Amino acid sequence: MKVLLTGGAGFIGSCMLKRLNEAGITNIIVVDHLGASDKWKNLEGKDFRDYFEKDKFLERLEGGSLDGKIDTIIHFGACSSTTEQNATYMIENNYIYSKRLAEWALAKRAKFLYASSAATYGAGEIGYSDADDITPKLKPLNIYGYSKHLFDLWVLKNKLERKFVGLKFFNVFGPNEYHKNDMRSMVHKGYQQIKATGKIKLFKSHKPDYKDGAQKRDFIYVKDAVELSYNFLEHPNKRGIFNIGTGNAKTWNDLAEALFSALGIAPNIEYFDMPEVLRGKYQYFTEADLGKLKKVNSSHKFFELKDAIKDYVSYLENTPYL
DSSP: OOEEEETTTSHHHHHHHHHHHHTTOOOEEEEEOOTTSSGGGGGTTOOOSEEEEGGGHHHHHHTTTTTTSOSEEEEOOOOOOTTOOOHHHHIIIIIIHHHHHHHHHHHHTOEEEEEEEGGGGTTOTTOOOOOTTTGGGOOOSSHHHHHHHHHHHHHHHTTGGGTOEEEEEOEEEOTTOGGGGGGSOHHHHHHHHHHHHSOEEEEOOOSTTSOTTOOEEOEEEHHHHHHHHHHHHHOTTOOEEEEESOSOOEEHHHHHHHHHHHHTOOOOEEEEOOOHHHHTTOOSBOOOOOHHHHHHOOOOOOOOHHHHHHHHHHHHTTOSOO
């Protein structure tokens, strides 16, 4: 396998890089944007053939210098900030860049696996089904979700779900996310809060149907997310757009209590008002419909949330890297 891995120094991408190495795959070209962050540390100890910065990479790829050197594209690179306001940047970076990679893959007959997002579901008004006839009806709440949704729609309009694999990641957490600043999971943020203050801060609920901290998310450990993704590489006949979650939503209180338990500390949760700018864009409930995924991979056993957080804390107490 000759792999192009975009976002390969990022959170899920670098964990995928490790999984590829564990399978004996090292003929990998990594593409990312390292900038001034510590993200480069996610590449330490990993085996790959070459690295390119993303800004000039498409021109190199489309210019033909890598012809014959890639047969599989894993496109995990994107701006994943749900608070980014620059729509022009998001569309260029997440939609147009993805489309150009996909068109190259088609022209060169390369396999194409890409990251979508549960942010495409918006407030979940019509549920969280990844059925192809439901996807055009979705209404994302922010430009990040919309940029991902646009590419899913492009795939479907061109009937490429028969050739590609799209992965709608839900709330992924785990090692190698430390560089994501505000986009880090609440497990990582909460760990640091508890270490510094002995307590964790969660948003109050601004809907009467939900108590404070009782908003729900489908939290999935990065090890599960990567294993599910790798399964599609092992079985290239399995194609389509799939939810990548556990199918079992948990509350933020559940997450906080599991984190305190992993640290051996009595729970101490403080609730505070959600910023006004987020209130109309906040998902109070997400839960992946896994009916479609289970038809192609029914054997995967997920980490329980408590066990996943305990495993993650073992990294945070020693090293944040996987």
